[in-house]
Amino acid sequence: MSAIETSAAPRRIPDRLDTPLKGAVLSWEALLVAVAVAIFVINSLASPYFLNAWSLSDLTFNFTEKGLIALAMALLIISGEIDLSVAAIIALASTLMGMALQADAGTPMLVAIGIGTGLLCGAFNGLLVTGLGLPSIVVTIGTMSLFRGVAFIILGDQAFKGYPASFAFFGQGYVWWVVSFELTLFLAAALVYWFLLHRTSFGRRIFAIGNNSVAAQFSGVRVARVKFILFCLTGLMAGVASVLITSRLGSTRPSIAQGYELEVITMVVLGGVSILGGAGSIVGVVLAALIMGMVTFGFGLLNVPGIVMSIFIGLLLILVIALPIIWRRLFGRRPA
Amino acid sequence: MHTAALKAERPASAADAPMLSLSGVSKSFPGVRALHNVSLSLYPGQVTALIGENGAGKSTLVKILTGIYQPDEGEIRIGDDAVKLPTADAAFRHGITAIHQETVLFDDLSVAENIFLGHAPRNRFGLIDWRTMRANAREVLETMGAGHIDADARLRDLGIANKHLVAVARAMSIDARIVIMDEPTAALSAKEIEELFELIEFLKSDGKAILFISHKFDEIYRIADRYTVFRDGEMIGEGLLADKPQNEIVKMMVGRAVDHIFPEREPKIGATILSVSGLSHPTEFDGIGFELRQGEILGFYGLVGAGRSEVMQAIAGMTRTSAGSITLDGTPIAPKSAAEAIEAGIVYVPEERGRQGVVIGLPIFQNVSLPSLDRTSKSGLLRLAEEFSLARTYTERLDLRASSLSQDVGTLSGGNQQKVVIAKWLATEPKVIILDEPTKGIDIGSKAAVHGFMAELVAQRLSVIMVSSELPEILGMSDRVIVMREGRIAAVFENKDLDAETLVRAAAGIAA
Numbered sequence: 001m002s003a004i005e006t007s008a009a010p011r012r013i014p015d016r017l018d019t020p021l022k023g024a025v026l027s028w029e030a031l032l033v034a035v036a037v038a039i040f041v042i043n044s045l046a047s048p049y050f051l052n053a054w055s056l057s058d059l060t061f062n063f064t065e066k067g068l069i070a071l072a073m074a075l076l077i078i079s080g081e082i083d084l085s086v087a088a089i090i091a092l093a094s095t096l097m098g099m100a101l102q103a104d105a106g107t108p109m110l111v112a113i114g115i116g117t118g119l120l121c122g123a124f125n126g127l128l129v130t131g132l133g134l135p136s137i138v139v140t141i142g143t144m145s146l147f148r149g150v151a152f153i154i155l156g157d158q159a160f161k162g163y164p165a166s167f168a169f170f171g172q173g174y175v176w177w178v179v180s181f182e183l184t185l186f187l188a189a190a191l192v193y194w195f196l197l198h199r200t201s202f203g204r205r206i207f208a209i210g211n212n213s214v215a216a217q218f219s220g221v222r223v224a225r226v227k228f229i230l231f232c233l234t235g236l237m238a239g240v241a242s243v244l245i246t247s248r249l250g251s252t253r254p255s256i257a258q259g260y261e262l263e264v265i266t267m268v269v270l271g272g273v274s275i276l277g278g279a280g281s282i283v284g285v286v287l288a289a290l291i292m293g294m295v296t297f298g299f300g301l302l303n304v305p306g307i308v309m310s311i312f313i314g315l316l317l318i319l320v321i322a323l324p325i326i327w328r329r330l331f332g333r334r335p336a
Numbered sequence: 337m338h339t340a341a342l343k344a345e346r347p348a349s350a351a352d353a354p355m356l357s358l359s360g361v362s363k364s365f366p367g368v369r370a371l372h373n374v375s376l377s378l379y380p381g382q383v384t385a386l387i388g389e390n391g392a393g394k395s396t397l398v399k400i401l402t403g404i405y406q407p408d409e410g411e412i413r414i415g416d417d418a419v420k421l422p423t424a425d426a427a428f429r430h431g432i433t434a435i436h437q438e439t440v441l442f443d444d445l446s447v448a449e450n451i452f453l454g455h456a457p458r459n460r461f462g463l464i465d466w467r468t469m470r471a472n473a474r475e476v477l478e479t480m481g482a483g484h485i486d487a488d489a490r491l492r493d494l495g496i497a498n499k500h501l502v503a504v505a506r507a508m509s510i511d512a513r514i515v516i517m518d519e520p521t522a523a524l525s526a527k528e529i530e531e532l533f534e535l536i537e538f539l540k541s542d543g544k545a546i547l548f549i550s551h552k553f554d555e556i557y558r559i560a561d562r563y564t565v566f567r568d569g570e571m572i573g574e575g576l577l578a579d580k581p582q583n584e585i586v587k588m589m590v591g592r593a594v595d596h597i598f599p600e601r602e603p604k605i606g607a608t609i610l611s612v613s614g615l616s617h618p619t620e621f622d623g624i625g626f627e628l629r630q631g632e633i634l635g636f637y638g639l640v641g642a643g644r645s646e647v648m649q650a651i652a653g654m655t656r657t658s659a660g661s662i663t664l665d666g667t668p669i670a671p672k673s674a675a676e677a678i679e680a681g682i683v684y685v686p687e688e689r690g691r692q693g694v695v696i697g698l699p700i701f702q703n704v705s706l707p708s709l710d711r712t713s714k715s716g717l718l719r720l721a722e723e724f725s726l727a728r729t730y731t732e733r734l735d736l737r738a739s740s741l742s743q744d745v746g747t748l749s750g751g752n753q754q755k756v757v758i759a760k761w762l763a764t765e766p767k768v769i770i771l772d773e774p775t776k777g778i779d780i781g782s783k784a785a786v787h788g789f790m791a792e793l794v795a796q797r798l799s800v801i802m803v804s805s806e807l808p809e810i811l812g813m814s815d816r817v818i819v820m821r822e823g824r825i826a827a828v829f830e831n832k833d834l835d836a837e838t839l840v841r842a843a844a845g846i847a848a
Contacts, residue, residue: 013731015701015724016742200716201709208706211697218654218684218692219707219760220675278697 028272028327032287039294047301055301057178061248062300063267063293064182065241066260067286070267071193072237074285076230077268078197078210080277081136083125083231086238087260088147093117093242095151098160098252107166114243115236121147122235129231130224136231144261151254160252171248182244186289189237194282206230210277263313267292270320292316353415355380355545356401356432356514361410363396370396371407374571376564378514378545383536385556385577386549388566389589389807394549397566398518401547402434403427414514428454433507434516435500443492448473450491451506476505480538497528504535515539516547521555533559551639553582553844565589582846583837590807590836597784598812599791605815606630609799610682610768612651615660620646621823624660628768628801631794635814635831636803638843643823644803645687648770652684653677665767678707681767685758685774687803689750693757696746700738701727703745704760711764730759733792735785751782758786762793769793770801775809787813807836819843 043050050056069086076083093114100113121143128139173181197203208216209223217223241260246252271288273280299309354377363371371393378384388394399405401412403421411418414430421427441450449456451473459465473487482501491499500520507515517536521529536559539546548560556563557577564574565588572588610628615621621643628634636644649655651662653671662669664680671677677684686692695703704727705712712722727741734755738748745756754774761769771790775783790813794800804810810817811834819827819842827842840846 013728013736013738014740015728017740199718201713201718202716204702204706204709204718208695208698208702212691212695214692215695216706218674218686219695220673220678220764221706222673222675 029281029284029287032271032284032291036287036291036294039291039298043294043298043301046298049301050298053178057180057183059293059297060180060183060186062297063289064180064186065244065248066264066267066292067186067289068189068241068244069234069237069260069264070271070285070289071189071282072230072234073264074268074271074273074280074282075193075197075203075206076234077265077273077275078277078280079206079227079230080210080213081129081227081230082140082265083122083136083234084140084261084265085121085125085144085147086234086241086264087257088144088151089118089121089235089238090242090245090257090260091151091254092121092147093239094246094252094256095154095160095254097242097246099154101160101163107164110163110167111170111243114246115239118235118237118239118242119232120235122232122238123228125235126228126231130228148254155252155254157254161250163247163250167247168250169247171244171246182248185240185244190282190286197282202226202229207278210274210279259310262317263292266313266317266320270316275321352379354378354413355415357413358397358401359411359413361397361400361407361412363400363405363407369569371400371569373410374566374569376547376571377574378547379562380513380543380545381540382561383540383546383548383559384562384564385560386547386564386566387556387585387589389805392566392589393569394566395518396569398434398516398547398549401427401432401514401516403432425454428510428512431511431513432516433503433510433512433514434518435503435507435520436518441491441499441503441506443490445491446487447477447485447489447491447494447502447505448487450502451476451487451509453506455510472509473505476508477501480504480508480535482535495528497524497531500524500532501535504539512544514545514547516549518549519551520548521550521552529555551844553585553846557582586837586840586846590840598808599788601791601795603631603633603794603815604797605632606797609665610651611663613661615647615650615662616658617643617646617650617655617823618658620655621650621820624825626818626825626828628799630799631797632815633790633794633800633802633813635810635817636801636820637805637807637810637817637839638820638826640805642820642843644820645772646823647820648684648772648801648803649686651677652682652770654684674707678764678766682770683707683761683764683766683768684770685761685772687772687776689754689757689776694745694753696744698745699742700731700736700745700748700756701741703756704730704763707760707764726763727759730763731755734759734789749782751778751785754778754782755785758789766798768799768801770803772803773805774802775804775806807839810839811836821845 073083073086096117097110097114100110105113125136125140125143128134129136170181175181175184197206205216205221205226208219208221209226213223245257249256267288268285269275270291271280271285273285295312296309299312356378358374358376361371361374374393374397376397386394386397396405400407401421403424403426406422412421413419419430421430442453445453448470452469457465457468457472470487477483477485477487480501482505485494485498485501491502494502504515520532524532536546548556550556560577562575563577563580563585565572565585567589607630608627609630613625615624624647638644646655650657653673653676664682669680671680671682674684695706701723705723708726712719712726724741731738731741736755736759737752745753748756758771758774774786790800790802802813811831814831817829817831817834817839818825819829819839821843826845829838
């Protein structure tokens with residue numbers, strides 16, 4: 001188009017100012033790498049059993065299942081919503097898989113039921129939030145009780161056991177040497193979610209919604225649709241995690257995955273995702289998953305009791321919510 | 337008690353001496369001079385109407401009187417004493433109280449609690465004496481003829497008119513002497529307005545000095561004794577209203593020096609591109625019909641609350657309508673979301689830049705590309721080079737001042753943010769662009785850039801609807817002007833020999 005020029009020629013605005021080094025050094029991810037290295041060194045010094053290929057492989061089971069959910073949860077929290085029902089979805093999905101098992105369902109059917117249940121539960125959350133305009137924190141506290149309640153009604157204090165041998169592969173199998181199926185799946189999913197969040201227009205819209213959903217709506221972003229998809233994805237990942245856990249444990253109890261939602265959210269927030277929405281990265285979430293896995297595994301090696309572990313998770317959650325604020329005051333910017 | 341002390345200070349013959357007077361008051365904000373050397377006097381037992389266009393400085397003045405803003409210069413006297421009003425509480429204790437459209441009351445407290453908040457009667461243990469408080473509340477309400485309000489009712493359950501009454505009761509309970517009413521009738525029905533006027537008469541007879549702010553001339557002439565006209569932050573005139581015909585006041589309001597040169601252009605107006613007919617909404621507007629022609633700037637003028645933004649948001653898919661049709665370029669459309677409107681070729685640049693316009697937290701280039709993501713990306717994959725080039729094209733045309741396109745849009749000035757907002761919607765290459773108050777609250781340089789750009793747009797055959805409450809902008813930019821009043825189209829003018837007074841009359845519903 002031929003612009004009518006005003007007296008002065010328009011000044012050229014550069015795409016970006018080049019200060020990549022400063023950005024990389026001061027980023028939240030850099031801090032997480034430093035923390036991860038420190039914990040690795042501490043663990044190696046504290047326990048003679050830590051530095052061993054099979055120990056390190058076992059370690060990954062401490063974060064892969066929660067980490068898979070954290071990937072989707074990160075997107076949901078960036079968009080300004082949250083899902084507290086993920087652990088209850090695992091319980092319900094596992095219970096329904098157990099029921100299918102009683103009806104002699106084969107492994108493919110079990111997997112489909114696990115993942116399908118997760119997807120449906122996520123869609124239910126999404127409908128309540130986007131269709132009725134209810135706050136997600138309230139909706140998912142409700143569905144948290146609902147989903148696990150249904151699992152309890154079906155199971156009582158019973159347990160489903162006797163999953164087929166072929167089903168055991170998902171939670172117990174190895175793809176190559178010490179590399180488990182769970183770890184492989186987590187890394188592949190991390191790549192997919194990284195791509196989705198940072199390289200697609202869908203991901204860009206998530207950031208826009210999280211920063212200003214009204215302006216995003218005015219700009220033609222279908223806010224409700226995006227949020228609904230994110231709830232579905234989170235439910236789906238909880239379904240996947242349910243397949244993995246059920247396979248790894250070889251049984252279903254209604255108390256399965258109790259308290260996982262807090263660990264997942266801690267992972268996401270530790271990964272630098274703003275709890276207020278609008279900022280975060282998948283690289284940070286993956287690093288946070290690794291850190292939490294190493295810490296809990298280290299505690300296990302040192303025979304720290306489970307209750308101390310949950311105190312630690314609680315403190316960590318508070319700390320990581322406070323840290324970005326302290327970080328911002330020190331460096332005048334929020335973690336990228 | 338301080339109220340008793342203040343009472344004693346009240347001069348014996350107060351009738352002709354002002355109860356409150358301001359002189360030489362100035363107030364500036366970064367880049368804007370809101371008030372310059374203004375004066376104002378309020379007299380006991382009289383209603384003074386404060387009249388002026390949007391942006392004349394009325395609300396700044398109210399905020400100074402209620403202790404929210406501090407004047408840069410000038411003096412405030414109550415009776416014979418110079419006073420300072422450093423806080424809202426200080427203003428309250430000096431007997432100044434304000435009743436706004438959104439009165440500062442507490443929805444979840446009872447009527448009695450609202451009336452006595454901060455000065456509740458206490459019993460001998462220092463606890464609130466609920467029985468006395470309720471009784472006093474009832475008494476205050478009775479005195480002002482509002483005995484129908486239950487002192488125990490929760491404020492949330494009251495209508496807006498009754499909330500106003502509670503606000504007045506609160507003022508009475510501290511023996512307020514100066515009552516500011518900032519557009520108190522805006523949300524009231526005709527009957528409620530009558531009741532409010534009765535109350536104002538009661539306050540007058542009680543010797544209160546009242547400042548009454550309204551855009552509606554019939555109300556002003558009905559209730560006010562005196563007038564004070566503000567224009568562009570300056571006091572233009574004051575006096576007794578009885579001596580002053582309406583048209584002279586309108587002249588004082590609008591007769592300004594031209595402070596801004598609008599771009600010269602030769603309109604090349606083509607065929608109708610957008611036609612709207614019978615567009616209605618259950619509460620906001622009714623029977624809106626107009627046509628927009630290619631290459632035209634169509635101005636929409638009206639008072640705040642006339643329904644202009646609501647009509648535009650309906651056309652742009654943000655609000656549902658109850659009836660009516662929209663035809664764009666010969667094709668009937670019924671956009672149900674902004675996304676659909678953008679696809680069809682209509683974009684709406686909203687009035688509330690911070691809330692609806694920019695996404696603070698995202699860099700400039702991502703703000704610009706947001707509505708065009710489907711075009712800059714390829715099968716859902718972002719292409720940053722495309723985004724940067726799109727952002728550069730439009731921001732440079734608008735002469736954006738920024739250090740880089742990756743800068744957070746929140747770090748820009750208001751004027752530059754507005755350029756980003758306009759750039760973002762233009763980048764969708766629309767057929768019709770609706771600009772809602774495009775230069776509200778931005779500096780004069782950015783205003784000129786926006787106006788220049790609008791001229792350029794229509795020269796390129798784009799069609800523009802401009803909603804504006806600024807008369808010079810409406811007169812300087814529009815080819816035609818539609819005036820809206822109370823949700824309906826009140827008048828349509830060709831912008832030839834059109835003057836500001838005609839527009840103001842049409843907007844306020846005054847017969848010529």
